[in-house]
Amino acid sequence: MPAATPAAPGSTNDAATGMPPGVSGEPDLSAAAGPWQADPARYDAMRWRRSGRSGLRLPEISLGLWHNFGGTDDPVRARTLLRRAFDLGIVHLDLANNYGPPPGSAELTLGRWLREEMQAHREELFISTKAGYRMGPGPYGDGGSRKYLLDSLDQSLRRLGLPHVDLYYHHRPDAETPLEETMAALAHVVRSGRARYVGLSNYPAELAARAIALLQAEGTPCLIHQPRYNLLERTPEQGLLQTLQTHGVGCIPFSPLAQGLLTDRYLAGVIPADSRAGRPGTFLQPAALTEPRLAAARALQQVAAARGQPLAGLALRWLLQQPAVTTVLIGASKVEQLETAVAAIHAPALSDEELGAVDAAVKMPA
Numbered sequence: 001m002p003a004a005t006p007a008a009p010g011s012t013n014d015a016a017t018g019m020p021p022g023v024s025g026e027p028d029l030s031a032a033a034g035p036w037q038a039d040p041a042r043y044d045a046m047r048w049r050r051s052g053r054s055g056l057r058l059p060e061i062s063l064g065l066w067h068n069f070g071g072t073d074d075p076v077r078a079r080t081l082l083r084r085a086f087d088l089g090i091v092h093l094d095l096a097n098n099y100g101p102p103p104g105s106a107e108l109t110l111g112r113w114l115r116e117e118m119q120a121h122r123e124e125l126f127i128s129t130k131a132g133y134r135m136g137p138g139p140y141g142d143g144g145s146r147k148y149l150l151d152s153l154d155q156s157l158r159r160l161g162l163p164h165v166d167l168y169y170h171h172r173p174d175a176e177t178p179l180e181e182t183m184a185a186l187a188h189v190v191r192s193g194r195a196r197y198v199g200l201s202n203y204p205a206e207l208a209a210r211a212i213a214l215l216q217a218e219g220t221p222c223l224i225h226q227p228r229y230n231l232l233e234r235t236p237e238q239g240l241l242q243t244l245q246t247h248g249v250g251c252i253p254f255s256p257l258a259q260g261l262l263t264d265r266y267l268a269g270v271i272p273a274d275s276r277a278g279r280p281g282t283f284l285q286p287a288a289l290t291e292p293r294l295a296a297a298r299a300l301q302q303v304a305a306a307r308g309q310p311l312a313g314l315a316l317r318w319l320l321q322q323p324a325v326t327t328v329l330i331g332a333s334k335v336e337q338l339e340t341a342v343a344a345i346h347a348p349a350l351s352d353e354e355l356g357a358v359d360a361a362v363k364m365p366a
């Protein structure tokens with residue numbers, strides 16, 4: 001996934017945060033977002049799954065900060081979403097160096113929350129970040145070299161105000177860097193204490209298998225793989241999921257709702273102004289809302305309605321029914337969306353008949 005806004009070439013970044021001047025140093029948000037104390041019942045509604053054959057359990061719902069948590073987004077809404085997620089047991093928060101806009105600012109948003117309200121709860125969170133897409137100018141701002149991966153993580157840690165993250169990913173394959181160098185850099189990240197675990201994202205099946213073997217040989221097993229996987233995007237079923245299961249690696253599908261297409265947002269054929277497709281600068285272009293995709297979404301909505309479930313709930317429940325899946329990595333712009341996601345984990349499993357109806361809906365002729 002490309003950076004939301006490329007770093008301005010030649011800009012002078014803050015030495016401590018790696019950010020352009022003027023982005024950090026905003027006022028305390030705790031008062032603006034209203035009083036809050038972590039809910040003592042926050043672990044009651046969540047369910048947990050082990051990631052592959054590791055010892056780590058993750059919540060069935062995880063939250064990504066790709067959209068809605070940048071320096072140009074409403075900071076009070078971002079704070080409210082983070083609080084509600086934590087209170088629902090969504091303790092896994094996913095970042096990347098380039099999430100914003102501007103790039104890096106989603107890490108600053110999370111860092112401020114940790115500093116201002118979460119000092120007592122840091123160890124209850126499982127925080128991931130990544131490098132692999134373009135983050136800065138020049139040859140060291142992109143790719144899979146040891147230099148880029150280590151420098152970028154050091155910058156992420158400064159923005160987050162943390163000594164380590166829980167999980168560090170290579171964000172996408174880099175054909176120009178030897179795989180051995182990239183995997184050795186990831187292993188070094190764990191050995192040096194900068195991350196507890198490492199993972200891969202957007203690696204196709206065969207390359208993932210080689211990377212997993214290299215990490216194993218380094219003594220730092222791959223914890224999890226993060227592919228795009230949802231009812232409308234089934235490529236991981238062509239080998240990747242099997243590879244992950246064979247090697248005992250977890251799977252955390254990103255964009256499980258196809259960025260909102262697998263919700264009731266666009267079913268009526270209009271693009272709401274406050275939706276991702278309706279806002280400029282996002283990665284859901286109106287052109288992606290094709291008639292065949294909308295028709296599939298409408299057919300899926302019928303299946304969901306017959307189960308008494310919203311379409312978003314059906315899409316998440318279906319993914320959680322896939323044996324390779326550890327947790328689903330959602331995005332959210334409203335607390336109600338977080339609540340819909342957590343409700344989905346308690347919905348009954350899809351029957352064989354419902355699974356057939358789902359497959360028929362997504363295979364409808366264009």
Ligand code: NDP
Nearest residue numbers: 064065066254255256257258259260263275276330331337
């Ligand atoms: P989703 O497919 O879950 O899309 C989330 C968006 O869908 C929300 O922001 C919201 O958009 C809409 N939505 C969610 N729930 C509902 C609902 N119940 N009703 C109506 N609309 C709803 O995931 P994302 O595409 O946001 O990706 C999730 C995370 O995955 C990212 O934050 C990131 O961490 C990770 N990711 C990783 C990538 C990689 O290369 N490794 C690439 C992309 C994402 P709105 O309300 O604004 O319309």
